[in-house]
Amino acid sequence: MRPLDWAEIEGWETEDHAAAWAAFSVTADLFGWAGPTPAPGAEKALFQRFFAPFEIVPAGAAHYTGYYEPELEAARAPDARFCAPLYGPPEGVEPGALWHSRAEIVAGDLLRGREIAYVESALEAFLAQVQGSVRLRLVEGGCLRLGFAGKNGHPYRSIGAELIRRGVAPAGEMTPERIRLWAAENPGEVAGLLAHNPSFVYFRVLDLPADQGPLGAMGRPVTPGRSLAVDPEIVPLGSPVWVECPGVAPGLRIAQDIGSAIKGPGRGDLFFGSGPEAGRKAGAVNHAGRMIVLRRVA
Structure with missing residues (x-):
């Protein structure tokens, strides 16, 4: 220094x-x-x-x-629109301990029963994990604040960097909006892109005033x-x-x-x-x- x-x-x-x-x-x-x-x-x-x-x-x-803290529409129960879950941590696993990778968690539905709420897409659930917090506007009424409750111990890998490597866009143009656009144009490839990041974040419900971060x-x-x-x-x-x-x-x-x-x-x-x-x-x-x-x- x-x-x-x-x-x-x-x-x-x-x-x-x-x-x-x-x-x-x-x-x-x-x-x-x-x-x-x-x-x-x-x-x-x-x-x-x-x-x-x-x-x-x-x-x-x-x-x-x-x-930032995303604000997303969500539901407490899944339906045709709200189908991507946000999860609490697995039972019996120490916080930060090495557990299954993202691909293994998704393929094996290993967090079944730990769902907190559901958002509209796997990409938005993923981006909420990257931010580590989210405000959910529930269709049933009210707001739910979720915060970081731990992760699966695997290293973080950027999906934006992976899309840059694939030539989708140069680094200066790779923003979350560009990732969303790519996902809308390539829906069948989204799951594979998300699996590029083996890290997986769990959430917990927070009791916070609406005017606080x-x-x-x-x-x-x-x-x-x-x-x-x-x-x-x-x-x-x-x-x-x-x-x-x-x-x-x-x-x-x-x-x-x-x-x-x-x-x-x-x-x-x-x-x-x-x-x-x-x-x-x-x-x-x-x-x-x-x-x-x-x-x-x-």
Whole structure:
């Protein structure tokens, strides 16, 4: 890590430090923060007093993507329209333990009886697993919030990367919408594409207010535009992180989540919120940028 002066961070002086501190405060106790609570307008000074900026990789070498909480129509019981299940974890299997691959789970119907709800397509169920959370608008009435409850222990493999390898579209055009278009044009090949990723995510029902984000890896709600998924082996969870990424306003994010594909120095996944518009914004992010971690110094 290369130490920086605050003056080397373009945009630091005009950042909304109060909003950043509000997001930091959600998980501050889990981060080990025992410092003072800033008076209104004193947030920047407190960041500068108790933290120091370090560039984690050379400028331009960080890699950012985006994630969001999908909102999908769903039903509690299957029918001709709602036929793709979202599952709870298998019984008797330790969280994170190596279990059957995605292809084996689907072929053997190995999670029968663990269905929570049903969405309209296997691809949307898959994409909800990739995001790790989902809001379900139930046709029976009401909303169901699901969050990450574990996975089968197999490595994550990107279906977008597989379609790029097949020549479906170049990397710069491979978004979730492009994947949906390919699936609509090639319905008979969808199951095989999904099986390319052996990882399988289980869900649990969450009791969350509608105005709160999904739970991150720290067990607290993540904040749109402020929360960031990182590799916790590199960036301690709860850390403030300065993000510079094309197409996204530079600013402070808080490392409050993790992801199967978020590994290594400079890797970050920006949380954009819930619903289709957040999904559009998240899907458009796949850029090199700058990552500066604020490390506690006092």
